[in-house]
Amino acid sequence: MVGNCNKFHYVQQGQTCAMVAALYSISTAHYIAWNPAAKSDCTGLWSLTYAYFGLIGSTPTPTATVGTNGVSTPLPTQSGGLVSNCNKFVKVNSGDTYDGICFFNYIPTVNFVVWNGGPTPTVGPNGIMTPLPTQAGMGSNCNKFVKVNQGHTCDIVSFNNGPISAENFVAWNRGVGGRACTNLQANTYACISVKA
Structure with missing residues (x-):
């Protein structure tokens, strides 16, 4: 046990390091660091003894x-x-x-x-829920989406989803930079089908 303890817990039969740590809203790692005799796998924790859970001059990080x-x-x-x-x-x-x-x-x-506090998907004029974030310049009549992965090109996305023609993909996603596809954004959703 470290020498600057200010709070103690009487370890009951069957309690583990994680159980004791949870009682005081500290991490198991903190508990073991402050009670090194318990060992990193908690096999050294003895029942019916006092163990430390508070350090003079510090506030434990809640878990x-x-x-x-x-x-x-x-x-x-x-x-x-x-x-x-x-x-x-x-x-x-x-x-x-x-x-x-x-x-x-x-x-x-x-x-x-x-x-988790992300942007809320929107419903387009066609009644289809649109995931966010979207590729810039996406048309409002899209009814099917795909997430663009890092390193993908318009040709790769078109081929893997249909296949659809690269010309249609560019028309449905006008912000990609034309047929040269210079502005396709990774980690956004692009349109791969439209509702007639």
Whole structure:
């Protein structure tokens, strides 16, 4: 146990490092760092002894908050407007995308974006929900969309989605920079079909 402790917990039979840390809204990593004898895998934690959970002159970083629905929300959370009634969470890893997270968690991308403070999809004049963000210059009568990946060209997007002609793709997405496709934007949604 570190020498500058100011708060202690009497470890009950069957309690783990994670359980004790959760009681005081600190991370398991902090708890283990402050109680090195517990060992990194918590096999050194002894029951019926006192362990430390507070450091003189410091405030532990909280690992959770409680939302308006009473569900414990892990921290840190996505900045920009996580809804307060969320009841299920996933840790985002480096390289994860909206689409990947949604695919592996069986949720529509549009829901994920709205729940996490992203731009709200719009409904076009044709009554079709348009995902955001969109490729600049997209026509208002689009009824099918595709997310443009990094490195894709107009020809690649056209071929992979139909195939449709590159001429139609450029006509439906006037902001891509014409047939030269110099302004196609990665990580935006482009139109790949229109409603007659």
